[in-house]
Amino acid sequence: MIALIDYGAGNLRSVQNALGRLDASCTIASSPDDVAHAQAIIFPGVGAAAPAMAALRDRGLDLAVTAAIRNGVPFLGICLGMQLLFEWSAEDGAACLGVLPGTVERLPTQEKLPHVGWNTLDRVRPHRVLEGMEGEAFYFVHSYVVVPRFPAVAAGETTHGVPFVSAVTRQALLGVQFHPERSGTAGLRLLENFLRFADAEAAA
Amino acid sequence: MLLKRIIPCLDTARGRVVKGTHFQQLRDQGDPVALARLYSEDGADEITFLDIDATPEGRATLVELVERTAHEVFIPLTVGGGIHDVDEIRTLLRAGADKVSIQTAAVQRPELITEGARAFGSQCIVVAIDAKRVSKEGWMVFTHGGRTPAGVDAVGWAIEAQRRGAGEILLTSIDADGTRAGYDLDLTRAVVDAVQIPVIASGGAGHPKDLVAVLTQGGADAALAASIFHSGAFPIPETKRYLAGQGIPVRL
Numbered sequence: 001m002i003a004l005i006d007y008g009a010g011n012l013r014s015v016q017n018a019l020g021r022l023d024a025s026c027t028i029a030s031s032p033d034d035v036a037h038a039q040a041i042i043f044p045g046v047g048a049a050a051p052a053m054a055a056l057r058d059r060g061l062d063l064a065v066t067a068a069i070r071n072g073v074p075f076l077g078i079c080l081g082m083q084l085l086f087e088w089s090a091e092d093g094a095a096c097l098g099v100l101p102g103t104v105e106r107l108p109t110q111e112k113l114p115h116v117g118w119n120t121l122d123r124v125r126p127h128r129v130l131e132g133m134e135g136e137a138f139y140f141v142h143s144y145v146v147v148p149r150f151p152a153v154a155a156g157e158t159t160h161g162v163p164f165v166s167a168v169t170r171q172a173l174l175g176v177q178f179h180p181e182r183s184g185t186a187g188l189r190l191l192e193n194f195l196r197f198a199d200a201e202a203a204a
Numbered sequence: 205m206l207l208k209r210i211i212p213c214l215d216t217a218r219g220r221v222v223k224g225t226h227f228q229q230l231r232d233q234g235d236p237v238a239l240a241r242l243y244s245e246d247g248a249d250e251i252t253f254l255d256i257d258a259t260p261e262g263r264a265t266l267v268e269l270v271e272r273t274a275h276e277v278f279i280p281l282t283v284g285g286g287i288h289d290v291d292e293i294r295t296l297l298r299a300g301a302d303k304v305s306i307q308t309a310a311v312q313r314p315e316l317i318t319e320g321a322r323a324f325g326s327q328c329i330v331v332a333i334d335a336k337r338v339s340k341e342g343w344m345v346f347t348h349g350g351r352t353p354a355g356v357d358a359v360g361w362a363i364e365a366q367r368r369g370a371g372e373i374l375l376t377s378i379d380a381d382g383t384r385a386g387y388d389l390d391l392t393r394a395v396v397d398a399v400q401i402p403v404i405a406s407g408g409a410g411h412p413k414d415l416v417a418v419l420t421q422g423g424a425d426a427a428l429a430a431s432i433f434h435s436g437a438f439p440i441p442e443t444k445r446y447l448a449g450q451g452i453p454v455r456l
Contacts, residue, residue, distance in 0.1 A: 013300055017275050047325055111206065114327055114371065116402050117425065118207045118249055118455045137207060137455040139280060141327045160206055182302065184244060184279050
């Protein structure tokens with residue numbers, strides 16, 4: 001069963017609807033217990049880092065999410081849900097989960113911010129979930145981007161005036177800056193890849 | 205690079221499309237969900253619903269319509285028409301809208317922009333501006349479907365909307381709307397140059413070349429249109445291929 005982390009920051013519903021289209025059932029996880037039983041986790045998010053981290057801590061979800069990732073549970077972080085995996089965010093100076101080394105910074109671009117709309121995923125590193133995604137356009141809405149300390153984590157890049165890391169992977173963990181649940185057929189395909197990946201990991 | 209967006213707009217009332225559409229592949233021409241799904245499959249970058257029935261019964265139907273659409277359409281959905289407080293914004297976002305478009309209520313009480321942006325983030329607050337040329341250099345804001353002059357300069361109002369937390373501007377030229385003679389390029393350029401947030405141009409599209417003009421000369425980030433898509437004259441895939449052929453970066 002896939003757990004959708006509910007910490008009150010979210011477009012949970014959109015993700016739920018998209019999974020429904022793919023005939024995948026999911027549970028809404030709002031307690032550490034829900035997370036502990038998950039076979040795969042999707043960590044969505046829209047909004048600012050500090051209130052999101054406060055909401056996670058209030059519910060004890062910060063430790064539960066970190067533990068699940070360390071245990072190798074297939075994990076997909078979306079937008080803020082990817083950013084919170086890093087150590088620190090320049091958005092309100094919030095301390096984050098620290099699962100991945102690096103920070104979250106305002107995108108240093110001359111172009112308009114927020115970066116809203118469809119943009120392409122380029123320079124994709126091989127990963128089962130990102131298979132066939134090179135050059136596909138996805139829907140983005142954000143002003144901050146992740147800056148991984150180790151380039152090996154970067155799995156995809158997007159350019160808005162300047163290039164930034166728009167996908168990260170490490171073992172069974174995947175994070176994307178864009179919103180697959182709002183990115184039409186390309187987004188649904190990515191979610192489907194993740195579901196297959198999670199099934200394969202569970203069978204292994 | 206960031207792609208230019210093409211956004212079909214559906215006028216709705218009581219859960220139905222109110223302007224005629226002509227799609228042989230659709231059994232129910234008046235069902236906004238079926239039409240939104242068709243446009244999404246055709247490659248629309250977003251969908252906008254503009255509800256012209258702001259009665260309480262109409263509102264309840266709209267919320268239900270948004271819920272049904274969110275189950276079937278997986279691209280961003282903006283909903284506008286008669287929204288006047290934060291509770292209504294919350295209800296529509298919870299139902300599955302990604303953004304709400306506020307217009308008359310924002311002019312009457314600009315704090316609404318700030319309240320909406322604080323509660324839900326700027327990314328989901330679109331301020332819609334209906335503007336009409338009143339002099340050689342100037343455009344004024346009109347409300348209530350273009351009937352009531354608001355006594356506010358359109359470019360100045362766009363700047364204030366941005367300052368108050370708007371995430372995007374949906375700019376409609378009252379002069380061009382319905383003419384199919386092209387967007388008001390001067391108006392669009394004036395607003396684009398005055399704000400840093402994305403501007404969606406609306407009103408006047410009659411041919412894909414009009415979209416090219418407003419996305420290049422006008423500098424718009426997105427082009428919204430209704431009748432050129434609804435009439436079946438220029439389907440979205442052909443329109444986007446035409447734009448790509450003219451060097452406009454679009455999602456194909």
